[in-house]
Amino acid sequence: MGKITVETCDIEGLKVITPAVYGDNRGYFMETYNYNDFKAAGIDQVFVQDNQSSSTKGVLRGLHFQINFPQDKLVRVVKGEVFDVAVDLRPGSSTYGKWYGVLLSAENKKQFFIPKNFAHGFYVLSDEAEFCYKCTDFYHPNDEGGLLWSDPEIGVEWPIPEGEIPNLSEKDKKWGGIREFTENRR
Numbered sequence: 001m002g003k004i005t006v007e008t009c010d011i012e013g014l015k016v017i018t019p020a021v022y023g024d025n026r027g028y029f030m031e032t033y034n035y036n037d038f039k040a041a042g043i044d045q046v047f048v049q050d051n052q053s054s055s056t057k058g059v060l061r062g063l064h065f066q067i068n069f070p071q072d073k074l075v076r077v078v079k080g081e082v083f084d085v086a087v088d089l090r091p092g093s094s095t096y097g098k099w100y101g102v103l104l105s106a107e108n109k110k111q112f113f114i115p116k117n118f119a120h121g122f123y124v125l126s127d128e129a130e131f132c133y134k135c136t137d138f139y140h141p142n143d144e145g146g147l148l149w150s151d152p153e154i155g156v157e158w159p160i161p162e163g164e165i166p167n168l169s170e171k172d173k174k175w176g177g178i179r180e181f182t183e184n185r186r
Helices: 035-040 170-174 178-185
Strands: 006-007 015-019 022-024 027-029 049-056 060-066 073-079 081-088 099-105 109-114 118-124 130-134 144-146
Touching: 060 081, 060 170, 073 081, 073 099, 073 118, 081 109, 081 130, 099 109, 118 130, 144 170
Parallel strands: none
Antiparallel strands: 006 015, 015 109, 022 027, 049 130, 060 118, 060 144, 073 109, 073 130, 081 099, 081 118
16 A cells, blocks of 8 residues: 655656545545655655645635745645646746646545745635645744735736636735745845
């Protein structure tokens, strides 16, 4: 048991993980995390905090990151469906400012590994979604950073129905774009 399939993404470091699921007429069983399997797949991290959030359809959270205490994240959905996005903010990366998105759902059971120095966010597609994530550093409330979800320079293709406006926190409405972030980083 405990085998996983790992897909690499167009952006180095990002990985989509699909666990083996063992099911019968009673239901299913799967390992959502096994250190040895993840280490063999090149994800040799120590996770120190697990988080879970619940959101309703149309909620968009992100794009968030920690500035001085960056976190690797392993994210998944246990109820519903989201479009999950990571944006490369690694200094000197050949894919700096590029984004990658993946559909995560309770049904497909996929997980998304997002290394340090990526901004992260998701948009809820189902009536409700419960989102879980493991982090390699603790949350530091005074260390929050973010990028505007709709920054045209990043150009995330969110699957938002035409004419709808995502439900955003006040904080997420006010982040700047990647150009401003890059200039302030210098």
